[in-house]
Amino acid sequence: MxxxxxxxxxxxxxxxxxxxxxxxxxxxxxxxxxxxxxxxxxxxxxxxxxxxxxxxxxxxxxxxxxxxxxxxxxxGQPEALHAVQAAWVEHQVAQCGYCQSGQIMQAASFLQFKPNPTDEDIDRAMSANLCRCGTYPRIREAVKTAAKSLRGGV
The missing domain is CATH 3.10.20.30 (Beta-grasp domain)
Known part of the structure; x- marks a missing residue:
């Protein structure tokens, strides 16, 4: 196929x-x-x-x-990270890192449909992606940063 x-x-x-x-x-x-x-x-x-x-x-x-x-x-690519990947680095989200590719992919898809999310929107959208290290507050901040970046903000 x-x-x-x-x-x-x-x-x-x-x-x-x-x-x-x-x-x-x-x-x-x-x-x-x-x-x-x-x-x-x-x-x-x-x-x-x-x-x-x-x-x-x-x-x-x-x-x-x-x-x-x-x-x-x-x-994204190492020389041109997607806004979500760049925000993950900026907020030092990853600890063990195992869940992070799934977290990033979930966030990137979510932000296509909800470009200006509230904290509640982010928590709801990301709730099915589990992080054993508990980096949820950093994930939320990174998603907010990525959303702003994708909207053309700094």
């Missing part, structure tokens, strides 16, 4: 029901997307499918075929 991931077309020979997470990690060697729980409860595996945040552990490969998939590797 054909997958478009981070702007690159790939032909993969996998079972149709193989989770997108494993296609990304094992077939395409894109290991920024993490395995957390395998049941869509933690958010570590969050990627974008057509701009929407999805849990890749629960998306069968056949559903991802012919869709536009973006992983953390395709969100």
């Amino acid at each position: 054909k997958l478009t991931v981070n702007g690159v077309s790939h032909e993969v020979d996998v079972e149709e029901d193989m989770p997108l997470l494993w296609v990304l990690r094992d077939e395409l060697q894109l290991t920024g997307t993490k395995y957390g729980c395998g049941i869509a409860q933690c958010g570590a595996c969050t990627v974008h499918m057509n701009g929407m945040a999805v849990r890749s552990c629960q998306v069968p490969a056949k559903e991802a075929a012919d869709q536009t998939i973006t992983t953390i590797e395709g969100l």
Whole structure:
């Protein structure tokens, strides 16, 4: 089947029901997307499918075929970070870092649809992405900073 991931077309020979997470990690060697729980409860595996945040552990490969998939590797580049990635660095969000690619992907998708979020909006949107280190206050501040940056503020 054909997958478009981070702007690159790939032909993969996998079972149709193989989770997108494993296609990304094992077939395409894109290991920024993490395995957390395998049941869509933690958010570590969050990627974008057509701009929407999805849990890749629960998306069968056949559903991802012919869709536009973006992983953390395709969100920004080291020399040109996405506003959310830059805000994560600025606020030193990561501790262990394991959940951060999913957190960042969730925040980036959320901000496309809610460019001027309140604290409550942020908490609601990010509540399904778990962080065992408890960096939620820094996550909220980073999302607010990214929102401002994406709106053209400083």
